[in-house]
Amino acid sequence: MEKLVLIDGNSIAYRAFFALPPLSNSSGLHTNAVYGFTTMLLRLIDEQKPTHFLVAFDAGKVTFRHEGYQEYKGGREKTPSELSEQFPVIKDLLRAFGISQYQLEGYEADDIIGTMTRIADEQKKQVVVVTGDKDMLQLASEQVTIALTRKGISEVELYDPAFIQEKYGLTPDQIIDLKGLMGDTSDNIPGIPGVGEKTALKLLHEYGSVEQVLEHVEDMKGKMKDKIRDHAEDARMSKRLATIHREVPMEADWNAIRYEGYQPETLSEMFRKLEFKSLLERLDLPQSAPVNEVEKEELQIHVVGEEGLEEFRPQLERVTSVHVEAYGENPHTASLIGAGFHTGDGQAYYISAETLLSGKARFLQEWFADETRAKTIFDAHYAEVVLAWKGITLAGVGFDTQLAAYLLDPTETNYEMSEQARKYGLPAVGSDESVYGKGAKYRLPELGLLAEHIGRKAATAHKLAEIQRRELEKNEMNRLFYDLELPLSKLLADMELKGIRVDVEGLKKYGEELSANIESLQNRIYELAGGPFNINSPRQMGEILFEKLDLPVIKKTKTGYSTDAEVLEKLEPYHEIVRQILLYRTLAKLQSTYVEGLLKEVRPETGKIHTYYRQTIAATGRLSSQFPNLQNIPIRLEEGRKIRKVFTPSEEGWLILAADYSQIELRVLAHISQDKNLMEAFTENMDIHTKTAMDVFGVSESEVDANMRRSAKAVNFGIVYGISEYGLSQNLNITRKDAGKFIEQYFEVFQGVRRYMDEIVKQARNDGYVKTLLERRRYLPEIKASNFNIRSFAERTAMNTPIQGTAADIIKLAMVRVAERLRQEKLRSRMLLQVHDELVFEVPEEELELMKKLVPEEMEKALELNVPLKADVSYGQNWQEAK
DNA sequence: CCACTCACG
DNA sequence: ACGTACGTGAGTGGG
Numbered sequence: 001m002e003k004l005v006l007i008d009g010n011s012i013a014y015r016a017f018f019a020l021p022p023l024s025n026s027s028g029l030h031t032n033a034v035y036g037f038t039t040m041l042l043r044l045i046d047e048q049k050p051t052h053f054l055v056a057f058d059a060g061k062v063t064f065r066h067e068g069y070q071e072y073k074g075g076r077e078k079t080p081s082e083l084s085e086q087f088p089v090i091k092d093l094l095r096a097f098g099i100s101q102y103q104l105e106g107y108e109a110d111d112i113i114g115t116m117t118r119i120a121d122e123q124k125k126q127v128v129v130v131t132g133d134k135d136m137l138q139l140a141s142e143q144v145t146i147a148l149t150r151k152g153i154s155e156v157e158l159y160d161p162a163f164i165q166e167k168y169g170l171t172p173d174q175i176i177d178l179k180g181l182m183g184d185t186s187d188n189i190p191g192i193p194g195v196g197e198k199t200a201l202k203l204l205h206e207y208g209s210v211e212q213v214l215e216h217v218e219d220m221k222g223k224m225k226d227k228i229r230d231h232a233e234d235a236r237m238s239k240r241l242a243t244i245h246r247e248v249p250m251e252a253d254w255n256a257i258r259y260e261g262y263q264p265e266t267l268s269e270m271f272r273k274l275e276f277k278s279l280l281e282r283l284d285l286p287q288s289a290p291v292n293e294v295e296k297e298e299l300q301i302h303v304v305g306e307e308g309l310e311e312f313r314p315q316l317e318r319v320t321s322v323h324v325e326a327y328g329e330n331p332h333t334a335s336l337i338g339a340g341f342h343t344g345d346g347q348a349y350y351i352s353a354e355t356l357l358s359g360k361a362r363f364l365q366e367w368f369a370d371e372t373r374a375k376t377i378f379d380a381h382y383a384e385v386v387l388a389w390k391g392i393t394l395a396g397v398g399f400d401t402q403l404a405a406y407l408l409d410p411t412e413t414n415y416e417m418s419e420q421a422r423k424y425g426l427p428a429v430g431s432d433e434s435v436y437g438k439g440a441k442y443r444l445p446e447l448g449l450l451a452e453h454i455g456r457k458a459a460t461a462h463k464l465a466e467i468q469r470r471e472l473e474k475n476e477m478n479r480l481f482y483d484l485e486l487p488l489s490k491l492l493a494d495m496e497l498k499g500i501r502v503d504v505e506g507l508k509k510y511g512e513e514l515s516a517n518i519e520s521l522q523n524r525i526y527e528l529a530g531g532p533f534n535i536n537s538p539r540q541m542g543e544i545l546f547e548k549l550d551l552p553v554i555k556k557t558k559t560g561y562s563t564d565a566e567v568l569e570k571l572e573p574y575h576e577i578v579r580q581i582l583l584y585r586t587l588a589k590l591q592s593t594y595v596e597g598l599l600k601e602v603r604p605e606t607g608k609i610h611t612y613y614r615q616t617i618a619a620t621g622r623l624s625s626q627f628p629n630l631q632n633i634p635i636r637l638e639e640g641r642k643i644r645k646v647f648t649p650s651e652e653g654w655l656i657l658a659a660d661y662s663q664i665e666l667r668v669l670a671h672i673s674q675d676k677n678l679m680e681a682f683t684e685n686m687d688i689h690t691k692t693a694m695d696v697f698g699v700s701e702s703e704v705d706a707n708m709r710r711s712a713k714a715v716n717f718g719i720v721y722g723i724s725e726y727g728l729s730q731n732l733n734i735t736r737k738d739a740g741k742f743i744e745q746y747f748e749v750f751q752g753v754r755r756y757m758d759e760i761v762k763q764a765r766n767d768g769y770v771k772t773l774l775e776r777r778r779y780l781p782e783i784k785a786s787n788f789n790i791r792s793f794a795e796r797t798a799m800n801t802p803i804q805g806t807a808a809d810i811i812k813l814a815m816v817r818v819a820e821r822l823r824q825e826k827l828r829s830r831m832l833l834q835v836h837d838e839l840v841f842e843v844p845e846e847e848l849e850l851m852k853k854l855v856p857e858e859m860e861k862a863l864e865l866n867v868p869l870k871a872d873v874s875y876g877q878n879w880q881e882a883k
Numbered sequence: 884c885c886a887c888t889c890a891c892g
Numbered sequence: 893a894c895g896t897a898c899g900t901g902a903g904t905g906g907g
Contacts, residue, residue: 534905536903536904536905537905537906538887538904539887539905539906558886559886559887563888564887585889588904589889589890592902593890594890597902617900619899620898620899624899624900624901625900625901626901627901628902629890629891629902631892631900631901632891632900632901632902633891634890634891636890636891660892717897720898721896721897721898722897722898723897724896726897727897727898729897730897788894789894792894792896793896796896796897797898800897800899801899803898807892808899835891835892836891836892836900837892838892
């Protein structure tokens, strides 16, 4: 038996959206309506076993109903963007299911469904109409059953004419009269005021229809009589509006809407994109397509040895993407494995490191270095560094798929090609771990598998780039990507490759000093503790302090007593040992992390350290630094600051020059919040913390004491981090209530800042993301979490990310511009380090005067804000002196 | 491999 | 009632 299932697409999407909690996939796309829709489809297919299937959608804002009644559906809330963005996805989903869909300009889904059911009635076909809209009951007939959703969408109730009779005492036709009398607030259909469902049913049971009710109005009495008489025309119009149009000019081709079932592969691809993991399992499919099958269909992989290079050579012309594979997290020490080349026609070529580096591959090495040959690549920065250590230059990178993936979602923790392929539904790529194993078990697989893996990565890079180009365009990130991040990745690689010189002898000497001090401290601590223990073990220290010495427990960790600096500072008055431990910790940290840690990273041949800046880690857009981290070299304490002495120029007679932005984050905040007071502070070039203290405490400049300034400074930090009473109270060691008072007073004076904080959180809730001045995005799906902590965290992130992120944008812009000036003016000075708001250079003495001007100048004009940017410059024989 | 601690902006 | 300040990386201990 043939059976048609007709779905009211808009109605079900709305129901699903409001019935389900917010869901989103890792790219920030909301998916709750899609999810609800999907479960509904799966259930209908299972339970109804349709032979024909059609989903109807509304089209166009104005329908024929508006012609007689402008206010139709007026007063309705605008569809939330979280829902409207899901409509295109639902349409894709239907295509993946193989279910037909239909919409017609100027008509609503009801009318399309009305027309289909009329045809079905005439042809005696069975139909089930699925909707959340009671009006549709008017379509019920012997052939047509209406499935109305109940409580959200998890259940439906089936209405045939008999059931409607039983429930309302009405025929399906009379449903229209019911609405004519009672109206419908959601569609802004008036009906008769004061007539609700109860009255309307009573009237219809007595008279049968709107027309009959109006005709017999004189038989009635009291208020009811007046109301009906006064609103007779409203009732007639309401009935017209509620009547589903059943003659839509559409080709109702019964065969075109035949439903043949879905292709599990197509559907699973869709589910993977949407990250519907539970539904994927329900489909009972392998989690990824078998690799071999895909290979045969889509990609042929060739291994090119030295003898094959000449034959491969002409193919280079057609290379669309290249992948450089190496082993090791640190590109400065990684070993090159080989490279894959994809040529766009389903061919990929694998060339091993040995072959790449051979004399016969000169043409290939030149190709890598050729700036005019645009290359698409995954992680150009890593590749450039790895290749450079092998003597190969990489230039002409036109697209970087890892960098693009980061911009499209900077919170992702794994940009591996296998993940990206899965995310975009591309043919599967094996994960590195599955191919190589990990840790001590790392092994190169046999040549065939290796070539397969690397060739596939090259091909995937090309396909990914095609998708990502469009996404970047859509997000208005072209400038950010092509003019900032991509040039920066090259610049970073070049900075790292040059490295920074370290005075190894000086560092060792300092280490010896430390060792002596640490040893005497250790002895003193053992003495005070009454015996030796491992001071580096928080657990053992906890036993000593809180059990043996019986000091008060201030704070606990998941696993035991907390012994961090904050706790120890509170314990200082109780026992002499505490001070010694604090001192020990400071020195031990310096010794292990900074003396020994740095010494391990110095290349003995050159006496230089090559850090690795990572451009795809920090969710705010900042850089991070690894192997070693040169962005956390001590400075706050005098003892630690000495470490900076060992960072020196690499050439005789050169100097270290450092320039840092003054209060860049608060200046950015002044700009984006447009707060008058904050802007004024910076245009007048005032000390911002003093100014804040003056305003918050209502005192004159001379009355601001050190304590007031310290509090104001903490409030300013708090503001940038996304203020909370609790956080500020912790920081200032005051009560929550007092912290609350500070914050309130702050907002009283900086009202523009308060407005910004409110707005940005609202914006994050609406859009699902926040962005920086350069359109860098960060998705915050958790802003809608019901858990207070999770939601609050997202709210603070919403406040902080545009500030920290814009500051990151600005210094990145400055780096690109300074590098450009150095090149243009053929200067020998070199950019060495970036520490979030600071740039460090080594400069020949004769360039010092020029650089002292050039660097802060470029930093200050990197981006024009409505407050000035300020950069201070200093220099000296080493990094400590350049302060 | 995780928890803890601590260095930086 | 909830119990965190934002963003990172590295060393050490202990299961």
